[in-house]
Amino acid sequence: xxxxxxxxxxxxxxxxxxxxxxxxxxxxxxxxxxxxxxxxxxxxxxxxxxxxxxxxxxxxxxxxxxxxxxxxxxxxxxxxxxxxxxxxxxxxxxxxxxxxxxxxxxxxxxxxxxxxxxxxxxxxxxxxxxxxxxxxxxxxxxxxxxxxxxxxxxxxxxxxxxxxxxxxxxxxxxxxxxxxxxxxxxxxxxxxxxxxxxxxxxxxxxxxxxxxxxxxxxxxxxxxxxxxxxxxxxx
Numbered sequence: 676x677x678x679x680x681x682x683x684x685x686x687x688x689x690x691x692x693x694x695x696x697x698x699x700x701x702x703x704x705x706x707x708x709x710x711x712x713x714x715x716x717x718x719x720x721x722x723x724x725x726x727x728x729x730x731x732x733x734x735x736x737x738x739x740x741x742x743x744x745x746x747x748x749x750x751x752x753x754x755x756x757x758x759x760x761x762x763x764x765x766x767x768x769x770x771x772x773x774x775x776x777x778x779x780x781x782x783x784x785x786x787x788x789x790x791x792x793x794x795x796x797x798x799x800x801x802x803x804x805x806x807x808x809x810x811x812x813x814x815x816x817x818x819x820x821x822x823x824x825x826x827x828x829x830x831x832x833x834x835x836x837x838x839x840x841x842x843x844x845x846x847x848x849x850x851x852x853x854x855x856x857x858x859x860x861x862x863x864x865x866x867x868x869x870x871x872x873x874x875x876x877x878x879x880x881x882x883x884x885x886x887x888x889x890x891x892x893x894x895x896x897x898x899x900x901x902x903x904x905x906x907x908x909x910x
Contacts, residue, residue, distance in 0.1 A: 829861025
């Protein structure tokens with residue numbers, strides 16, 4: 676889309692040592708902070724972005740959204756799972772390692788957003804809350820482009836039957852079954868169903884399952900591991 680940029684990282688091309696090898700972008704997973712800073716600089720520069728002009732979140736699996744005009748000081752990063760901006764050139768970033776990174780943009784209104792949609796956040800409504808925040812700044816759902824990145828797929832995300840039922844009671848489209856025929860949740864399917872219900876029609880999803888892909892970090896697979904990032908920004 677003209678004016679809107681979306682990007683998702685894999686795990687390669689960074690400086691972190693095992694078990695965070697290589698391009699870990701998460702600052703709260705036990706990795707060397709200097710390595711994380713170096714990785715964030717490498718990732719930003721590979722996208723022709725200023726590393727100092729990337730906004731990160733303190734993600735907590737909730738539904739709170741912040742409107743931002745620029746990066747926070749490290750000590751001031753709020754506990755939110757969605758960020759929205761009208762500032763062109765400001766990149767918004769979301770960290771994941773199985774959860775669904777959701778990137779959104781309405782270039783006509785000049786509004787971009789990033790959201791962290793894990794199972795709890797999807798059920799809590801982080802995606803509708805983020806779209807609502809975009810609309811409050813002038814975006815229209817029919818003009819919003821949505822991209823979801825690598826995440827654990829519905830064939831791999833095994834959960835107890837009761838948990839699947841609780842999720843499906845809120846987002847029926849997230850009901851799934853593993854490839855070995857046990858209860859599962861498909862968070863990406865649930866997120867896209869929520870976006871569709873909100874009127875967001877221009878949507879694309881990654882085909883990568885983080886749990887199956889050795890090129891991506893997966894918390895469910897490895898527990899101690901790095902974090903991928905999704906970036907969105909407007910010209």
